[in-house]
Amino acid sequence: MVTKAEAQTMLNEGDRIAQTVTARRPKEHMPYVGVGLLTALVIPGFDLFDRMTWGWVTIAIAIAGYIACMVYFGSLRWIAVRDRSPEWTWPAISVWMMLMGVTGTLLDGHTDLAYTIAGIAAAIPPLAWGLRLRRTS
Amino acid sequence: MSTPTTSHPRTRLNELIHQPIRFSMMAALSKADELEFRFLRDTLAVSDSVLSRHASALEQAGYITIRKGHVGKWPRTWHALTDNGRAALKDHVTALRELVA
Numbered sequence: 001m002v003t004k005a006e007a008q009t010m011l012n013e014g015d016r017i018a019q020t021v022t023a024r025r026p027k028e029h030m031p032y033v034g035v036g037l038l039t040a041l042v043i044p045g046f047d048l049f050d051r052m053t054w055g056w057v058t059i060a061i062a063i064a065g066y067i068a069c070m071v072y073f074g075s076l077r078w079i080a081v082r083d084r085s086p087e088w089t090w091p092a093i094s095v096w097m098m099l100m101g102v103t104g105t106l107l108d109g110h111t112d113l114a115y116t117i118a119g120i121a122a123a124i125p126p127l128a129w130g131l132r133l134r135r136t137s
Numbered sequence: 138m139s140t141p142t143t144s145h146p147r148t149r150l151n152e153l154i155h156q157p158i159r160f161s162m163m164a165a166l167s168k169a170d171e172l173e174f175r176f177l178r179d180t181l182a183v184s185d186s187v188l189s190r191h192a193s194a195l196e197q198a199g200y201i202t203i204r205k206g207h208v209g210k211w212p213r214t215w216h217a218l219t220d221n222g223r224a225a226l227k228d229h230v231t232a233l234r235e236l237v238a
Contacts, residue, residue: 011230014160018164077173080169081170
């Protein structure tokens with residue numbers, strides 16, 4: 001015989017455990033949002049600072065971001081959640097970013113905001129995809 | 138006297154899942170594709186042997202799968218809910234909610 005109180009206790013415990021797993025599972029949207037934000041913030045720097053110096057800063061930030069990603073996902077490796085992004089997502093974003101890099105170079109000399117425009121345009125796909133994943137997770 | 142058209146939710150509770158550790162285990166597995174043994178053990182706050190025993194019972198019922206693997210040179214055991222297990226958990230939770238209502 002199961003009483004209402006016992007049933008409620010069981011439901012509460014199930015919800016608590018489910019929430020614990022949900023809170024600790026890797027968040028697929030984080031690398032996309034991170035890459036998008038860093039791109040939007042870092043690439044416009046090429047319009048403002050010495051390009052050689054800023055190039056090294058960009059490389060350092062990219063390496064730091066990559067390491068942070070590895071550490072983050074490595075720390076959550078006990079919980080396996082299948083990626084919802086298609087396999088071609090990162091290659092497509094990379095190609096888009098390279099195209100925007102070329103666009104920035106072509107715009108350079110025509111406007112003072114060449115890399116600002118290119119950087120923000122490059123950031124849109126990863127940001128949009130990351131936010132979509134976050135909204136639907 | 139009217140004849141009940143649907144069974145009482147109590148009769149629809151799944152005895153195997155109703156055991157608290159097994160219920161918690163399935164609730165945890167419902168939120169991931171796979172969970173590693175040690176994560177499950179720590180989350181449920183049970184011993185290795187208790188978790189193994191309940192995992193075997195659920196595996197025999199066809200509610201979960203247990204997969205042995207390696208991360209580097211370290212052996213790891215992964216647990217996942219099957220479609221049958223997911224459906225059984227859903228039915229059990231529905232019956233519990235109806236009992237509470």
